[in-house]
Amino acid sequence: MxxxxxxxxxxxxxxxxxxxxxxxxxxxxxxxxxxxxxxxxxxxxxxxxxxxxxxxxxxxxxxxxxxxxxxxxxxxxxxxxxxxxxxxxxxxxRRGEKVVVSVPVVLVGDAAPGGLVSLEHTALSVEAEATHIPGQIEVSIADAEIGTQVHASDITLPRGVLLQDDPEVLVVNITAPAAAEAEEEAEVAEGEGVQAAEGEAGESGEDTD
Known part of the structure; x- marks a missing residue:
């Protein structure tokens, strides 16, 4: 740089x-x-x-x-x-010194038609020489099919750059639109269930006074 x-x-x-x-x-x-x-x-x-x-x-x-x-x-x-x-x-x-920094992830290319691309991790923590920190980490998703998942360990880092994040962290997830919508609905339903449970707990507490 x-x-x-x-x-x-x-x-x-x-x-x-x-x-x-x-x-x-x-x-x-x-x-x-x-x-x-x-x-x-x-x-x-x-x-x-x-x-x-x-x-x-x-x-x-x-x-x-x-x-x-x-x-x-x-x-x-x-x-x-x-x-x-x-x-x-x-x-x-100092020149030659190693530092740990967060580097943004940039997607390159287009996934196969029909897939919904989700960038789950927008940056990765890496160790690099202070004078050779990459400006970005490129991840190719060219023609990637539905079901493709890219974890941190799957990404090829520039020479001399070492991953500091969990290797299993999910960076890119390509799903079918219907599956993504179902997952979102499940999260909403789960949130509503938690609120309902909290409300019932509150009412139960009032009855004990």
Whole structure:
């Protein structure tokens, strides 16, 4: 994965008011930490950061002025309504170092006609070199027939990438539409049964007073 060079500025203002002022200036408050270093509170250019974070597990080359650090996003906070970046935690990494990250799963190709494709697991936890984290994990479903199931252990990972999830976790399930509808109806019926049982329990409790 290519490195994203980004210029950081130090910050010494904290709190909600300071964060709002920083964001109004087109910047995003962030913290850089890891490898035993004291956390460094910085701001990053909002537009460049937004573009870089469109790639999962982007690798940043953070320019701190007196030095630079390689880092990956550890936590990204967004406004729940407007979606703008509120804060980013960056974890310092070293070349050759192994890290565990979540990588999105992307389906490739079209299943055989008539099948309903369900992506049951949208991302996989893997271990990879910090400078060679895959942007996505591709799973081919080309011409896959109804009844096909793809588990984590069935997926061929890029060289040097090791699965950290349960190998038996179901990632892709291809079913007949009727079977999917029946399963959904069964789940609804089960939920209604639980609610009814809880209601009866509540009424029974009232009678004992």
């Amino acid at each position: 290519p490195e994203v060079k980004i210029k950081a500025e130090s910050r010494n203002e904290f709190g909600k008011g300071a964060a709002r002022r920083i964001r109004r200036a087109g910047l995003v408050p962030a913290v850089l930490y890891g490898h035993g270093s004291a956390p460094v509170h910085i701001t990053l250019p909002g537009h460049e950061l937004m573009l870089a974070l469109k790639t999962a597990n982007a690798l940043f080359d953070v320019d701190l002025g007196d030095r630079s650090e390689l880092a990956i996003p550890k936590q990204v906070q967004r406004d729940p309504i407007k979606g703008f970046l509120e804060h980013v935690d960056l974890l310092i990494v």
